[in-house]
Amino acid sequence: MPWRETPAELERARAEQPVLIGSPSGRLCGIYTPAAPDAPRAGVCVVLLTSPRSHRNRMWVEGARRLATLGFSAMRFDLHGTGDSEGETAFRNPNQPYREDLVAVLRHLGAAFGERRFAVSGVCFDARTALSAFEDCADSIVGLLFIAAPLMELETLVQAASERKGWGHLMHALRKPSNWKSMVRPERWRHAGLVLSRMVRRSVPGGNAAELPLSPGFRRDFDALVRSRSRALFLYGREDSEYESFRVAERELFPRLDAATRARLEVEVWPGRIHGCTEMNRQRESFERGVTWLARLHPSVAAAETARR
Amino acid sequence: MSHAPPAIPSFFTAADRPLFCVYHAPGPDRPDAPIVLHAHSTGFEQLTSCLAEAGFARAAADAGFPALRYHARGHGDSTGDFADVTLDSLVEDALAAAAEARARSGRSRIVWLGVRFGALVAAEAIRRGAPADALALWEPAIDPDRFYRAMLRGVLFFHVSEGRRPAFTVDQMMEAVERDGRVDVLGYYLHRALVRSTRGVNLETLLGGWSGPTLIAQVQARPRLTEAHAALARSLEARGASVSTAVIREEPGWQISSNPAWVGTDLARRTVEWLDALA
Numbered sequence: 138m139p140w141r142e143t144p145a146e147l148e149r150a151r152a153e154q155p156v157l158i159g160s161p162s163g164r165l166c167g168i169y170t171p172a173a174p175d176a177p178r179a180g181v182c183v184v185l186l187t188s189p190r191s192h193r194n195r196m197w198v199e200g201a202r203r204l205a206t207l208g209f210s211a212m213r214f215d216l217h218g219t220g221d222s223e224g225e226t227a228f229r230n231p232n233q234p235y236r237e238d239l240v241a242v243l244r245h246l247g248a249a250f251g252e253r254r255f256a257v258s259g260v261c262f263d264a265r266t267a268l269s270a271f272e273d274c275a276d277s278i279v280g281l282l283f284i285a286a287p288l289m290e291l292e293t294l295v296q297a298a299s300e301r302k303g304w305g306h307l308m309h310a311l312r313k314p315s316n317w318k319s320m321v322r323p324e325r326w327r328h329a330g331l332v333l334s335r336m337v338r339r340s341v342p343g344g345n346a347a348e349l350p351l352s353p354g355f356r357r358d359f360d361a362l363v364r365s366r367s368r369a370l371f372l373y374g375r376e377d378s379e380y381e382s383f384r385v386a387e388r389e390l391f392p393r394l395d396a397a398t399r400a401r402l403e404v405e406v407w408p409g410r411i412h413g414c415t416e417m418n419r420q421r422e423s424f425e426r427g428v429t430w431l432a433r434l435h436p437s438v439a440a441a442e443t444a445r446r
Numbered sequence: 447m448s449h450a451p452p453a454i455p456s457f458f459t460a461a462d463r464p465l466f467c468v469y470h471a472p473g474p475d476r477p478d479a480p481i482v483l484h485a486h487s488t489g490f491e492q493l494t495s496c497l498a499e500a501g502f503a504r505a506a507a508d509a510g511f512p513a514l515r516y517h518a519r520g521h522g523d524s525t526g527d528f529a530d531v532t533l534d535s536l537v538e539d540a541l542a543a544a545a546e547a548r549a550r551s552g553r554s555r556i557v558w559l560g561v562r563f564g565a566l567v568a569a570e571a572i573r574r575g576a577p578a579d580a581l582a583l584w585e586p587a588i589d590p591d592r593f594y595r596a597m598l599r600g601v602l603f604f605h606v607s608e609g610r611r612p613a614f615t616v617d618q619m620m621e622a623v624e625r626d627g628r629v630d631v632l633g634y635y636l637h638r639a640l641v642r643s644t645r646g647v648n649l650e651t652l653l654g655g656w657s658g659p660t661l662i663a664q665v666q667a668r669p670r671l672t673e674a675h676a677a678l679a680r681s682l683e684a685r686g687a688s689v690s691t692a693v694i695r696e697e698p699g700w701q702i703s704s705n706p707a708w709v710g711t712d713l714a715r716r717t718v719e720w721l722d723a724l725a
Contacts, residue, residue: 155455
């Protein structure tokens, strides 16, 4: 169902405060939503990252106002070079997240609104940016909602994508004239070579392809998350191409965590796709899951869960 | 290097609801320059064009033209339900934004910028008596029915690009809008309320009384004006309007976000040049 604004959400909208925040890359434009004064205070400001800030179908607008009715404050903002923010517009490489933007926003929230505890949330590039803030601000982050982000360098992702491809796929590709035409470009030969070598190694008995490496940036930021006391939800669709890279993290990183840390970091892998948010029912499901998970960071909910356990 | 003060985000009230806007104060002192008022497109197109609109507003402010960009109800950071958006509600918000633009800038003259579906909104606002000195149209939606159908064709192309066979035709999806009240357009709904509100509406008809300076900026890969844009230009010229055209050979991909996002530098430059020539 499409979002229907409730009277309580409309009230939160009336309280919203647009802000300009200085960052090394230019002024960032954001909107702060104060917590509802009559709701029990969560003491957590949820920072919703996306570019532009409303996200597809105004998801983060709805999320900010709904969370505010539950006692959270919220902030949504445009990263530099996007939406209403200043700065150069460039290709957004998930392995070069806009950490400085987010750190500037968290510091501004502290200085201007007295916010001390944060939850950060994002999809894909924005999730990697959310995670990158742990390097500077781990002590103040209590929750991370991390949705469908790639965890490898871009060239490695191409190889990871080939893990989904079989010989049938190759035969199909060979029958397409457009693929042959594109082979005039050297990078297409390189791509074909990478994919083919992965497939051959997988096909030969005993010739399993080596584990593809996670990006050093992700490893560093994940380590900072592990050292923190923050909770996290990693949410992927099994058919997301980004999930191939997360599978490596599931095999390499998660088994090494001690029990207490592992309990803090939840993983959910759903059938189908989540990345892209281009299918309405799935968009609503993943949005609802994200907001519900964030709402559980409220001290009263957390206390009730602890009591039940 | 920008000469204009920083753009200021804020809310104003229309129909007793907060609407979001960004005001771009002018850099150089040009007191006779009109304010540029943006009427955005609808659905996801509001996002795909927002960076180009912001870039243009900054460039216009640098050239001495104040600008106001706003989000209509049910869009972006404003309030209201997208499901209830109609041409009438969009025009009501545009008229409120026009009053806000004049109050903020102290300017009495307005140049309207209609982006895609926003062209219909700007034209109808002008038809209802909004002050208008000139009109810029970016890749205008001339016939709303064609606009919706092109949007739905985009869904089919997207499915094909992902190796999926489309489950419905465009006609079937248009029937679904009428029958079910909405259809999924890549993570946005196309709602019956909007479709019904534009029945029998056409940009050329809405501009029937307009004879002011007009810019038609086509944003497509093709090298010449489409027949639809050329016909619109001829019809305006026949009524005495001074019409300029610009062919911007870019394909923003209105329904899909790109990385990097579309910035429309050439479009902004051409539009500022047209503004400069007017003043």
